[in-house]
Amino acid sequence: MESDEDFMSVGSSPDDFLDTQGSDVESLGDDFGDEFDGGFSKDKDIIATKRKPYEVEFKVLSPEDIERQQNVQINEVSSILGLPPESSAILLRYGRWKREKLIESYMDHPEETLEEAGLGTNFEGTPQTEVVSGFMCEICCEDGDELETYAMRCGHRFCVDCYRHYLAQKIRGEGEAARIECPGTDCHMIVDSKSLGLLVTDDLKERYKALLMRTYVDDKDNLKWCPAPECVYAVDCPIKQRDLRRIVPTVQCDCKHYFCFGCTLNDHQPAPCTLVKMWLKKCEDDSETANWISANTKECPRCHSTIEKNGGCNHMTCRKCKHEFCWMCMGLWSEHGTSWYNCNRYEEKSGSEARTAQARSRESLERYLHYYNRYANHEQSAKLDKDLYLKTEKKMTSLQSQSGLSWIEVQFLDTASQALQQCRQTLKWTYAFAYYLARNNLTEIFEDNQKDLEMAVESLSEMFEKPVPELAQLKVDILDKTAYCNKRRVILLSDTAENLNNGEWSFNVDW
Amino acid sequence: MFATKRLSKELIKIKEHLPPGISIVKSDNLEEWQMDIRVLDENPLYLNQIYRLKFTFNNKYPIEPPEVQFIELPTTSETPRPIPIHPHIYSNGIICLDLLSSAGWSPVQTVESVCMSIQSMLTANSRNERPPGDKDFVSYNRRRPRDINFMYDDDNI
Numbered sequence: 001m002e003s004d005e006d007f008m009s010v011g012s013s014p015d016d017f018l019d020t021q022g023s024d025v026e027s028l029g030d031d032f033g034d035e036f037d038g039g040f041s042k043d044k045d046i047i048a049t050k051r052k053p054y055e056v057e058f059k060v061l062s063p064e065d066i067e068r069q070q071n072v073q074i075n076e077v078s079s080i081l082g083l084p085p086e087s088s089a090i091l092l093r094y095g096r097w098k099r100e101k102l103i104e105s106y107m108d109h110p111e112e113t114l115e116e117a118g119l120g121t122n123f124e125g126t127p128q129t130e131v132v133s134g135f136m137c138e139i140c141c142e143d144g145d146e147l148e149t150y151a152m153r154c155g156h157r158f159c160v161d162c163y164r165h166y167l168a169q170k171i172r173g174e175g176e177a178a179r180i181e182c183p184g185t186d187c188h189m190i191v192d193s194k195s196l197g198l199l200v201t202d203d204l205k206e207r208y209k210a211l212l213m214r215t216y217v218d219d220k221d222n223l224k225w226c227p228a229p230e231c232v233y234a235v236d237c238p239i240k241q242r243d244l245r246r247i248v249p250t251v252q253c254d255c256k257h258y259f260c261f262g263c264t265l266n267d268h269q270p271a272p273c274t275l276v277k278m279w280l281k282k283c284e285d286d287s288e289t290a291n292w293i294s295a296n297t298k299e300c301p302r303c304h305s306t307i308e309k310n311g312g313c314n315h316m317t318c319r320k321c322k323h324e325f326c327w328m329c330m331g332l333w334s335e336h337g338t339s340w341y342n343c344n345r346y347e348e349k350s351g352s353e354a355r356t357a358q359a360r361s362r363e364s365l366e367r368y369l370h371y372y373n374r375y376a377n378h379e380q381s382a383k384l385d386k387d388l389y390l391k392t393e394k395k396m397t398s399l400q401s402q403s404g405l406s407w408i409e410v411q412f413l414d415t416a417s418q419a420l421q422q423c424r425q426t427l428k429w430t431y432a433f434a435y436y437l438a439r440n441n442l443t444e445i446f447e448d449n450q451k452d453l454e455m456a457v458e459s460l461s462e463m464f465e466k467p468v469p470e471l472a473q474l475k476v477d478i479l480d481k482t483a484y485c486n487k488r489r490v491i492l493l494s495d496t497a498e499n500l501n502n503g504e505w506s507f508n509v510d511w
Numbered sequence: 512m513f514a515t516k517r518l519s520k521e522l523i524k525i526k527e528h529l530p531p532g533i534s535i536v537k538s539d540n541l542e543e544w545q546m547d548i549r550v551l552d553e554n555p556l557y558l559n560q561i562y563r564l565k566f567t568f569n570n571k572y573p574i575e576p577p578e579v580q581f582i583e584l585p586t587t588s589e590t591p592r593p594i595p596i597h598p599h600i601y602s603n604g605i606i607c608l609d610l611l612s613s614a615g616w617s618p619v620q621t622v623e624s625v626c627m628s629i630q631s632m633l634t635a636n637s638r639n640e641r642p643p644g645d646k647d648f649v650s651y652n653r654r655r656p657r658d659i660n661f662m663y664d665d666d667n668i
Contacts, residue, residue: 138618138619139618139619140573141517141519141521142516156619165574166574166618169571169574169575173575174613181617184617185617
């Protein structure tokens, strides 16, 4: 039915690349036998594949491309339905650019569709601005003999001046473009671009065009604006909302910004959008508080209320459940007998049971902090690396003069710095992802991959910080390490993406 | 000023003739007018009551809507004017009506047509209640009606 829909499911079908992947692995199996395929040949295979399992198909569109795209569709519909282009544009916007559906609805009920879209059914004549004798404008009540007037095909006539004021108010004041109605009461005819062209100044026409482009991109599910500041590009990607459980669609705009097509946040592979949202929310709510709670409090052994000891003796009475216990050993206070205020009973049964219960309940907090601290650490390090990146250029210049290397020969620093950024970004999100993963044998592999990448990144990061004179000697090492980091990243992402796609991961939350 | 000629004409027309139940009580200038309206049928909520509407025009009228609200005159005054009870009228006189927002407004609307719309909005109502959250809105709101983003969730009135 819907052409877009068809096109997408073919283009994006993740099974496509999985199929090729699968057959490659099989052929390897045939050659070497299963036991020789110890992961490495598979890894190599992933790197050799043209589109990697974690990559999605996308296209970057410039404003000109977007305009061209709109015009192509408008002209097509215009020639199919025999309507003027400016009317077809209104029809398409009304139907959110779902061409097939629109044409079908027009064929079935032409008049209702036109009426609903705000076009009316009268297509006779070409509206022009004109002087009409004996006319008085209903808006401003002017009635001079020279008064220029305009009416769209609905026949509601107003003076050109009022029309202009009205359109300016809508476009500039309210940011409206696609659905500006005739100024007449209860008339829902949409002001078309041709009428607008006759009436307003050039700067308003530009604004109008920009607003229309904005609604076009917003209306199309396969288009999104690049979220980078000042960026004018949009990205065309066939990944649908429902695919986001299985795919993390990172795209790169021509402005170099990497972002997730699903949620428009910065690249967050390998973690899926929903988990990213949950994680960010959790961090926003919890992390500072959780850190403090972990360091400064214990829980009541009976009701698990969190208690801060702010002075005084070891005899605690829980405010909430009135349970009496010893702060030191967490055991029942009643068992302390006469050794009050001097707890030496750490090994007693009641105390050790309470401590076990407490430990269990604290485990989830500690678990969260484990992942959070690593996540935050990579975020922080990425920031530091970024500062370093800004200094890279300076470094490169001074390296050129000190070592006699040419500009092209010092580019390895730039490459290394970019690799660092990207790998840290990935590592950061592996920790958020891991927090929500339920353990199975795949998580072991995942953690190994994570560890390998992490070690590679840290050693590259260390080399990168070396003073300039040493850098020239380290060139080969840095180049090797950079390549290795990138490779480890590809392996980690490919592995995670494949498992996600096949539904192999299990999670400890519902999403 | 853009509005001058239009408002003068509206005023002339209003002074000649107004629909039943609507009268103009103050039009000393072209910035603020006051109108009295009453409901014509036997709706017990509004029986024998007259209400006072205040219209404020800025220089973009009629491209932009006027600001319209009910104002209260105390029961002790010669002409007592309460705020009518209605699920879309706050007790401070602010009216939540699509017609008065820039999206619902048409420059062809007039003071007279607005009065008639409000009159019929009262006539059609049978609920003896204020909008939800009236108390909070009235005590916290310091904005002018034109700056409030109402949600027009009820298309029936």
